Amino acid sequence: MSEKAVSVQNVNYRYPFQNKQCLEGINLDIIVGERFGLFGPNGAGKTTLLSLMTGLFKLQTGSISLMEHPVGNRKEINALFGYVPQEFSFYEELTATENLDFFGTLSGLRGQQLTSRITELMEILGLISSRKKRVQQFSGGMKRRVNLAIGVIHNPKILFLDEPTVGVDIQTRHQIIEFLKNLNNEGTTLVYTSHLLREAEELCNKVALIDEGKIIEHQTIEELLVSHNEVGLEGLFLKLTGKTYRDN
C-alpha cells in the first residue's frame, strides 16, 4: 500500500459566527510523490482545507495527518512541509539572500548547509545576480520566485502551494512549473491550488475538485477527463460546477 503524504479523515469546518458549513465530510488521501491539485470555484473551501492541512486552522472535527503525524503536533509537522502562500510573505526591506537566510535559520538550517542551499536556490530560480538587491526593487515574477524559494529552503517532504504563479509572465510561469516538477522528481509531494487549469494539467497528475465544501471528484486527470468525456480541465470544471458566480 502506498505511503500517504496527507491523510484527511471526516473533516468538517465552520467559521465562527457563520451558519453555513465551509467544509463537510472531507476525506482525502494524497500519496507520497504525487503532484496533487486542489481546484474549485471561489469560496468552495480550497484555502480553508489547505489551512487545516498546514495546521494554520484548528481542526473542529475529524483528523488530518502529514506523513502519519497528526497536524496538531506542530513541532513535528512544521519541519515536514513547506508552504508557499499566495501573498508575498517575506520582508521586502531585506535582500533575497537575507530573507532566505532568516527563513532558512528558522527552518533549522545552519552554517555552510544554509549558505549552499541559498546559493543553489538562487541559481535555480535565476535570482543570483540580484541577490544583494532589496526585494522591494524586484519585479512581480522575481518576488514570486523568492516566495517559492523560502517555501522550499529546508527541502520539505510536502510542499503546499497556494496560487504560486499568479500574476507572473509566461517565462516565469514556465520556470516555476519546471522547478516544481524537478522538486517532485526528487521526492517532494506537491499539493497545489490554482485557478489556472491549463497550468494544472501541465503540473498535476492527480486532482480533486471541491465545491460547496464537498469533494465532488478525486482522480487522475486522465481518468477524470475520460469519465466525463471532456478534453480539458476547464470544460470539465464548468460542467461540474456551473457557469454562475459562486462567491456572492
Next chain:
Amino acid sequence: MVKLWASIRKDLLILTRDKLGLTLMFGMPIVLVLVITSIQNSTFELVNENRFTFLIVNHDNGELSDKLRESIKAMGSFRIIETYDETESGGILSLMDKNDAILALVIPETFTADLEKKSLKVTERVMFDFGVSDVPPSHVSDTVNSLKLYYTPVLQESFRHSFQSAVLSALQLVENRHTLETIYQKISNKDLPEELENQLLHNKTNIEEIPASKDGANVVLNATQHNVPAWTIFAMFFIVISLGSGIVREKVSGSFIRLKTMPTSILVSILSKQITYLFVSIAQVIVIFSIGMYLFPVVGLPKLELPNDLVGLLIVSLICGLCALSYALCVGVFSKTQEQANGFGAVSIFILAAIGGLLVPSFAMPESFRIFMILSPLYWCLESFHDLFLEGGKLANMMPNLFPLIIITLFLQVLAFFGLKKKNLI
C-alpha cells in the same frame, strides 16, 4: 537561541532601513526637546533680563509717582519707558504698539495727592490711638484713584498675574514708605533717617529656596531637567509608529502566517521584536540624554545633570521602554491596517502625553482628569524620571511609581498575547 538571534538580526536590518521610522524615533524627539527647552528657557530669561517693555504713562506731577516708577524699575524685570501724555499719539494702545510694550501703567494726576491724604489719615489715626494726639482723624476721603494696568491680550494669564503682583508690590512699598515718613515727621518733626528707612523697608527677611530632594542634593531645577526626561519618554512611546505598523505589515503580508508554518514558535518573532525595540528605547535615552549633556551647553541651554542613582536610571529606562513597546505591540496587534496603527498610535500617544503631565504639569491637572492621568503609562514614567532627576530619589523611592507601570506593562503584554491568539497568529 540561534533562531532568536536570526530574528533580532532581521528586525534590526529592517529597522535600520526604515529611514522615516528612525527619523520619528530619534530626529523628532531631538528637535522637540531642543525647541521646547529653548522656548521655556528663553521665557525664564525674558523675565530675568529686562526684556519686557513696560510703558508708564504718568499724569501725576508729584514725587510719589516717581518713587513708584523707581520701585518698579528696581525689580529688574522690565525695561521702563515713561511718557506723560497718552492722548498726543492716539491713545494708550497705539503708544504700547509704538513702544512694543506688553504692559502699560497709567498713573492718575491725583496719585501723589491721594496717597498723601491717605497717609495723613493713617498717621492721624495712629497718633490718636496711641494717645500722642488728642485730635481725632479727619473725615477727609482716603480713597486713591485707581491706577490702570493695560496688557497685551496675547499675554498669558500666569504672566499677567505675576506682573500685576509686581506692580502691587511696588505700590505697597511706596505707600508704606510714605506713611512711615508721615508718621515719623508728625511725631518727631524730622525726616525719616535714611538708616532707619533702610532698616525698615529694605532689610527684608530673606527667603531661601531649597528643592525638596530625597537625597539632600541641591538639584538645579531648570527647563532642561524638566524637559529632557519628559520628551525622552515621549520618544520611547513614539516607537508605536515603527513597531505598530511593522507588526501590521507582517500580519497583512502573511509573514506571520508563514512563520506559523515554520518549525519554530512565533513567540520567537514577538520576543525578538521586543528585544530589538527595547534596545531602541535605551538608544533613545542615551542619544537624547547625551544631547542634553553635551549639546545643550554649546547652544546656550542649561546642561542636563544626571541623577546620582545611575542604576536606578537604567532600571527606570528599561521599564519605561518595556511599557512603551508593549503599548506599540498592542496597537500593532489590534490594528487592521498600517494607516490605522499610525493614526491611532500617534494620536493616542499625544493624548496619553497630555493627560500624563508631559504637556501640562500633573499638579495643574483638573481634579476630574486625575482618574485618566493615572491610567496613562506616560504619567508613571514621568513621575519615575522626576523622582530621579528632580527629587534625587533612589530606586526604593520610585517603587510606588514603578509598580503601576509594571502592572500596565503586564496588562498590555497579556492583551497583545490574547489579541494574537484571537487572530489565530500564535
